[in-house]
Amino acid sequence: MRTPIAIEGLVLDSDGAPATGAICLTPTTSTTNGSSIYDVQPVCGAFDADGRITGQSGEALTVLASDDAGTTPVVTYIIALTVTGQPQSTFRAQVPSASTVTEPSATTVLGSTSVALSSLIVSSSMVGRTIAGSNWPVGSTVVAVNSATNSLTLSQAATATGSCIATVGGAVSITDLLAAQL
Numbered sequence: 001m002r003t004p005i006a007i008e009g010l011v012l013d014s015d016g017a018p019a020t021g022a023i024c025l026t027p028t029t030s031t032t033n034g035s036s037i038y039d040v041q042p043v044c045g046a047f048d049a050d051g052r053i054t055g056q057s058g059e060a061l062t063v064l065a066s067d068d069a070g071t072t073p074v075v076t077y078i079i080a081l082t083v084t085g086q087p088q089s090t091f092r093a094q095v096p097s098a099s100t101v102t103e104p105s106a107t108t109v110l111g112s113t114s115v116a117l118s119s120l121i122v123s124s125s126m127v128g129r130t131i132a133g134s135n136w137p138v139g140s141t142v143v144a145v146n147s148a149t150n151s152l153t154l155s156q157a158a159t160a161t162g163s164c165i166a167t168v169g170g171a172v173s174i175t176d177l178l179a180a181q182l
Contacts, residue, residue: 002036002038002071003064003068003097003100003132004063004064004130004132005064005065005095005169006129007023007062007095007171007173007174007177008171008174009175010050011023011051011081014086021081022044022045022046022047023079024042024045024079025042025079026042027041028075028077031071032072033070043061043063053174060129062129062169065095067097068097076092077092077093077095079092079177091177091182093178093180093182098170100169100170101120102120102165102166103120103166104118104165105118106118108133108135108136108160109161110158110161111157112157112158113143113157114152114154115136115152115153116151117152122150123145126142126145127143127144128141129168129169129171130142131166131167132169133164133167135161137156140154140155140156142154142155
Protein backbone atom coordinates (compact mmCIF):
# COMPACT_ATOMS: atom_id res chain seq x y z
CA MET A 1 0.00 0.00 0.00
CA ARG A 2 1.28 3.48 -0.88
CA THR A 3 1.09 6.26 1.72
CA PRO A 4 -0.33 9.66 0.71
CA ILE A 5 1.76 12.60 1.94
CA ALA A 6 0.64 16.24 1.81
CA ILE A 7 3.15 18.80 0.58
CA GLU A 8 2.84 21.91 2.73
CA GLY A 9 4.52 25.25 2.96
CA LEU A 10 4.30 28.97 2.62
CA VAL A 11 5.91 30.50 -0.46
CA LEU A 12 6.84 34.17 -0.37
CA ASP A 13 8.16 36.38 -3.14
CA SER A 14 11.44 38.32 -2.90
CA ASP A 15 9.64 41.15 -1.05
CA GLY A 16 8.27 38.78 1.61
CA ALA A 17 4.69 38.97 0.27
CA PRO A 18 2.62 35.83 -0.48
CA ALA A 19 3.80 34.46 -3.83
CA THR A 20 1.70 33.44 -6.78
CA GLY A 21 2.78 30.51 -8.88
CA ALA A 22 2.70 26.75 -9.13
CA ILE A 23 4.39 23.55 -8.02
CA CYS A 24 4.58 20.17 -9.77
CA LEU A 25 6.01 16.91 -8.43
CA THR A 26 6.75 14.23 -11.01
CA PRO A 27 8.11 10.77 -10.16
CA THR A 28 11.26 9.97 -12.14
CA THR A 29 10.09 6.42 -12.93
CA SER A 30 7.10 4.09 -12.70
CA THR A 31 6.99 1.96 -9.56
CA THR A 32 5.30 -1.15 -8.25
CA ASN A 33 3.95 -2.05 -4.84
CA GLY A 34 2.62 -5.59 -4.59
CA SER A 35 0.57 -6.15 -7.75
CA SER A 36 -0.12 -2.41 -8.25
CA ILE A 37 1.76 -0.42 -10.89
CA TYR A 38 2.11 3.35 -10.51
CA ASP A 39 2.86 5.18 -13.77
CA VAL A 40 4.69 8.49 -13.99
CA GLN A 41 2.00 11.10 -13.40
CA PRO A 42 2.78 14.70 -12.39
CA VAL A 43 0.89 16.09 -9.39
CA CYS A 44 0.51 19.85 -9.60
CA GLY A 45 -0.78 22.61 -7.38
CA ALA A 46 -0.62 26.33 -6.83
CA PHE A 47 -0.24 28.89 -4.05
CA ASP A 48 -3.37 30.30 -2.40
CA ALA A 49 -3.87 34.01 -1.59
CA ASP A 50 -1.70 33.57 1.53
CA GLY A 51 1.10 31.86 -0.43
CA ARG A 52 0.30 28.38 0.95
CA ILE A 53 0.80 25.35 -1.30
CA THR A 54 -2.51 23.77 -2.32
CA GLY A 55 -3.85 21.32 -4.87
CA GLN A 56 -5.48 22.59 -8.07
CA SER A 57 -8.90 22.97 -6.39
CA GLY A 58 -7.67 24.29 -3.03
CA GLU A 59 -7.35 20.86 -1.37
CA ALA A 60 -4.10 19.52 0.07
CA LEU A 61 -1.44 18.81 -2.56
CA THR A 62 -0.80 15.10 -2.02
CA VAL A 63 1.75 12.69 -3.51
CA LEU A 64 2.62 9.09 -2.68
CA ALA A 65 5.53 8.45 -0.32
CA SER A 66 8.87 7.53 -1.86
CA ASP A 67 9.88 4.82 0.60
CA ASP A 68 6.85 2.68 1.44
CA ALA A 69 7.62 -0.95 2.23
CA GLY A 70 7.28 -3.01 -0.93
CA THR A 71 7.62 -0.07 -3.33
CA THR A 72 10.24 -0.66 -6.01
CA PRO A 73 12.19 1.26 -6.91
CA VAL A 74 12.26 3.93 -4.18
CA VAL A 75 10.68 6.99 -5.79
CA THR A 76 12.53 10.24 -6.43
CA TYR A 77 10.41 13.23 -7.47
CA ILE A 78 11.42 16.07 -9.77
CA ILE A 79 9.96 19.12 -8.06
CA ALA A 80 9.38 22.24 -10.16
CA LEU A 81 8.61 25.36 -8.13
CA THR A 82 7.50 28.36 -10.20
CA VAL A 83 7.12 31.72 -8.46
CA THR A 84 5.64 34.42 -10.69
CA GLY A 85 8.36 36.84 -11.80
CA GLN A 86 11.24 34.53 -10.85
CA PRO A 87 13.09 31.76 -12.73
CA GLN A 88 11.69 28.26 -12.16
CA SER A 89 13.49 26.26 -9.45
CA THR A 90 13.76 22.52 -10.17
CA PHE A 91 15.25 19.94 -7.83
CA ARG A 92 14.99 16.25 -6.93
CA ALA A 93 13.91 14.87 -3.57
CA GLN A 94 12.30 11.86 -1.93
CA VAL A 95 9.09 12.22 0.09
CA PRO A 96 9.36 10.15 3.30
CA SER A 97 6.50 7.98 4.58
CA ALA A 98 7.52 8.53 8.22
CA SER A 99 5.35 11.65 8.44
CA THR A 100 2.06 9.70 8.73
CA VAL A 101 0.19 9.15 11.99
CA THR A 102 -1.70 5.98 12.96
CA GLU A 103 -4.70 5.48 15.24
CA PRO A 104 -4.88 1.85 16.46
CA SER A 105 -8.62 1.95 17.23
CA ALA A 106 -10.75 4.28 15.09
CA THR A 107 -14.48 3.70 15.62
CA THR A 108 -17.02 4.11 12.82
CA VAL A 109 -20.75 3.68 12.30
CA LEU A 110 -22.04 2.48 8.91
CA GLY A 111 -23.19 5.45 6.82
CA SER A 112 -21.67 8.10 9.12
CA THR A 113 -18.84 10.43 8.15
CA SER A 114 -17.68 10.75 11.77
CA VAL A 115 -14.70 8.73 13.07
CA ALA A 116 -13.99 8.62 16.82
CA LEU A 117 -10.34 8.31 17.85
CA SER A 118 -9.20 6.66 21.10
CA SER A 119 -5.52 7.60 21.39
CA LEU A 120 -4.52 9.92 18.55
CA ILE A 121 -5.23 13.58 19.37
CA VAL A 122 -6.95 15.44 16.53
CA SER A 123 -5.33 18.53 15.08
CA SER A 124 -6.56 21.13 12.61
CA SER A 125 -3.50 20.28 10.50
CA MET A 126 -5.23 16.97 9.63
CA VAL A 127 -7.89 18.75 7.54
CA GLY A 128 -7.38 18.04 3.86
CA ARG A 129 -5.22 14.96 4.42
CA THR A 130 -6.13 11.52 3.18
CA ILE A 131 -7.10 8.82 5.66
CA ALA A 132 -6.70 5.10 5.05
CA GLY A 133 -8.61 2.38 6.87
CA SER A 134 -10.80 -0.65 6.22
CA ASN A 135 -14.08 0.99 7.32
CA TRP A 136 -14.36 3.76 4.66
CA PRO A 137 -13.72 4.14 0.93
CA VAL A 138 -10.20 4.57 -0.48
CA GLY A 139 -9.47 8.22 -1.21
CA SER A 140 -11.38 9.58 1.80
CA THR A 141 -10.06 12.81 3.27
CA VAL A 142 -10.45 14.61 6.59
CA VAL A 143 -12.83 17.56 6.10
CA ALA A 144 -13.14 18.68 9.75
CA VAL A 145 -11.89 17.90 13.25
CA ASN A 146 -13.78 18.10 16.55
CA SER A 147 -11.41 18.59 19.48
CA ALA A 148 -14.22 18.31 22.05
CA THR A 149 -15.09 14.74 20.97
CA ASN A 150 -11.63 13.87 19.54
CA SER A 151 -13.20 12.88 16.24
CA LEU A 152 -12.76 13.47 12.53
CA THR A 153 -15.33 14.16 9.83
CA LEU A 154 -14.48 12.39 6.57
CA SER A 155 -15.35 13.20 2.97
CA GLN A 156 -17.00 9.79 2.53
CA ALA A 157 -19.27 7.76 4.79
CA ALA A 158 -18.18 4.62 6.63
CA THR A 159 -18.82 1.33 4.89
CA ALA A 160 -18.87 -0.63 8.17
CA THR A 161 -19.55 -0.29 11.89
CA GLY A 162 -16.72 -1.11 14.26
CA SER A 163 -13.08 -0.41 15.00
CA CYS A 164 -10.16 -0.41 12.61
CA ILE A 165 -6.65 0.94 12.26
CA ALA A 166 -6.64 4.41 10.67
CA THR A 167 -3.64 6.03 9.03
CA VAL A 168 -3.84 9.77 8.47
CA GLY A 169 -1.67 10.85 5.58
CA GLY A 170 1.30 12.78 6.76
CA ALA A 171 2.79 15.98 5.54
CA VAL A 172 6.20 17.26 4.63
CA SER A 173 7.14 20.90 4.15
CA ILE A 174 8.61 22.26 0.96
CA THR A 175 11.43 23.63 3.13
CA ASP A 176 12.30 20.09 4.29
CA LEU A 177 12.26 18.84 0.69
CA LEU A 178 14.58 21.65 -0.39
CA ALA A 179 16.95 20.80 2.48
CA ALA A 180 16.93 17.10 1.53
CA GLN A 181 17.25 17.54 -2.22
CA LEU A 182 19.34 14.96 -4.05
